[in-house]
Amino acid sequence: MSAIITVENVGKKYRLRHQKTETYATLRDTIVRGAKNVFSFNKVDKPTVEEFWALKNVNFEINQGDRIGIIGRNGAGKSTLLKILSRVVHPTEGRITMEGxxxxxxEVGTGFHPELSGRENIYLNGVILGMTRKEIQKKFDEIVAFSEIDKFLDTPVKRYSSGMFVRLAFSVAVHMEPDILIVDEVLAVGDAQFQKKSAAKMESISKDEGRTILFVSHNMPAMEKLCPTSIYLEHGTVKKIGKTEEIVNEYLIATNAQ
Amino acid sequence: MSKKRIVIESGKESGAYWRDLWSYRELLYYLTLRDILIRYKQTFLGIAWSAFRPLLTIMVFTVVFGKIAHLPDNGAPYAIMVCCAILPWQFFSNALSDASNSLVNNSEILTKVYFPRMIFPISAISISLVDFAISLGILCLLMLFYGFVPAWTILLLPLFLAVAFTTALGAGFFIASLNVRFRDFKFIIPFLLQLGLFISPIGFSSSVVPEKWKLVYYLNPMAGVIDGFRWAVLGNDAKLFIPGICMSVGISLIILALGISFFRKVEREFVDII
Incomplete structure (x- = not known):
């Protein structure tokens, strides 16, 4: 079986500015600084830029139908990796090939608009996630049934409780039929019963329909249950790839040791 | 379904960009629909505001410039002459300012999901197009009121609208991407549009521009668009200055080409700096 995701030498570099400027410069700042630098010989206000590699030399392959967990501490590069695979962030180096x-x-509920009704948001969120209108129409009843909000379908989402909101958002997402599903820490939503339901749904997506899942969570029991294999990230590099049980143990030992 | 292969390589752009853009056309539709639906939520007049805003401007212009200042109207009712200019101008002005803010306003989606970023400015301009279509009703009403029968040339109106669209799109791509880094454009754009309202031939006819400055005047694509609108609606009473129109069309195409190439160049960095 050939790999569905191939990641070769991927790295992402960020520039950290060590200066008291905000993250986005204003035009004025840029002009003033430029002017100062032109007129002064010792380049006073030159910002010091430090390079920071959020990911470096990441290599792995994933086969179709795999459920892969990504484990690592805050700042290990998990989210950056998922963002690169989602094509939101462009890698500084390396190459990725994905089939399908x-x-x-x-994030749960990207693009949900509080003023729109649940029904309208299902369509909006669906197309944002990459579904077509036909697909959404076909799945509409299933989405509503799964989210258990049928009574409030035409209520503006701003009047939803946070649990209802999250249930609706999650059920739109799991009902799209991607070949590769990338999930960042969203299982920790809803009440215990809904969490169980969504975990089961994710498992069936992968087991019964042969879809590939990449999953990031700090919830180790959920991780062990859902993903047989895991990738251990540390300081932006892959420390180990192997059985989730072993990696979770290693990770917990490493965390407790500190 | 045939398996689509996606290759991400650092420093290289995706080869399927335009095909991607096409495949996300439903998203364009829903984003546009979303903004139309939410804009007039909890307003009493609702979508009628789309027609109200230009109507009020036309009334002010007619009273101030037509009745008080007695600017020449070239034989047609002054209100219709102003209307022919206000409609395309407001379309352009709304389109450009909405497009400029479209990336920043949608930063939440931008940083979480991939799709061709051009969708945002295009969607912003589509909304203005809907507004424009609604406000065309004013023109019809004015023509009924004055018993004015338009010439056949009114069928060419979409052509000039296309020039305005092209200009707004090109400039919108350009400024939207600049706005991601320099939020100053949020303040610069309203000012420039205010300026444009006075230098474009809206309250007056472009026939007052001295002969030797004429070609320079049409460097502003909207001058050509407005002249075209007037010519199309009013017929031969308003003479069309062909070299000027060509100049405006040419400039608008150049703006579009530059806008697209700039946008594509910086598009990948949006997420890192927004």
């Missing part, structure tokens, strides 16, 4: 349709859930 990708859906990424980096």
């Amino acid at each position: 349709k990708i859906a990424s859930l980096l």
